[in-house]
Amino acid sequence: xxxxxxxxxxxxxxxxxxxxxxxxxxxxxxxxxxxxxxxxxxxxxxxxxxxxxxxxxxxxxxxxxxxxxxxxxxxxxxxxxxxxxxxxxxxxxxxxxxxxxxxxxxxxxxxxxxxxxxxxxxxxxxxxxxxxxxxxxxxxxxxxxxxxxxxxxxxxxxxxxxxxxxxxxxxxxxxxxxxxxxxxxxxxxxxxxx
Numbered sequence: 614x615x616x617x618x619x620x621x622x623x624x625x626x627x628x629x630x631x632x633x634x635x636x637x638x639x640x641x642x643x644x645x646x647x648x649x650x651x652x653x654x655x656x657x658x659x660x661x662x663x664x665x666x667x668x669x670x671x672x673x674x675x676x677x678x679x680x681x682x683x684x685x686x687x688x689x690x691x692x693x694x695x696x697x698x699x700x701x702x703x704x705x706x707x708x709x710x711x712x713x714x715x716x717x718x719x720x721x722x723x724x725x726x727x728x729x730x731x732x733x734x735x736x737x738x739x740x741x742x743x744x745x746x747x748x749x750x751x752x753x754x755x756x757x758x759x760x761x762x763x764x765x766x767x768x769x770x771x772x773x774x775x776x777x778x779x780x781x782x783x784x785x786x787x788x789x790x791x792x793x794x795x796x797x798x799x800x801x802x803x804x805x806x807x
Contacts, residue, residue: 706772
């Protein structure tokens with residue numbers, strides 16, 4: 614651990630959050646002098662303080678120890694680069710349009726690999742008024758079901774969560790030139806063009 618880099622990161626993030634050294638110290642149960650010492654690179658926080666410091670500053674512990682929080686280049690705004698994540702523990706569904714890290718239930722999630730839909734999963738698509746009505750030929754059992762369907766275009770995404778008790782169908786606003794992504798809990802993430 615580089616004391617100076619870690620201290621500079623703590624100071625920079627504290628200022629971004631508009632906290633004084635004393636306010637940060639109070640949240641962590643230490644003195645303002647201790648925070649000042651860290652920020653000047655003359656010491657590091659005790660290991661027992663790292664979880665609280667990480668949560669307060671919104672920086673992962675690994676990044677605190679490395680003294681650097683990576684910054685992504687500005688997002689070009691194209692939603693077609695959206696990546697999907699599903700927590701294997703709780704079934705939480707997450708999306709990210711950049712290369713950030715997503716964690717859930719204490720584990721780092723990897724983006725789902727996308728494949729073209731096969732016949733066993735491809736939904737029937739019907740136009741109803743200004744919507745797409747999609748019906749999946751798929752069981753909706755507790756251990757094998759469609760978890761979500763998302764209609765994705767370059768400028769927007771509409772994601773609908775499904776549950777085993779439901780019928781395997783969704784109604785989405787009709788958006789031209791979009792793609793439909795859907796996730797089968799057994800066979801993974803698939804897509805079709807709409």
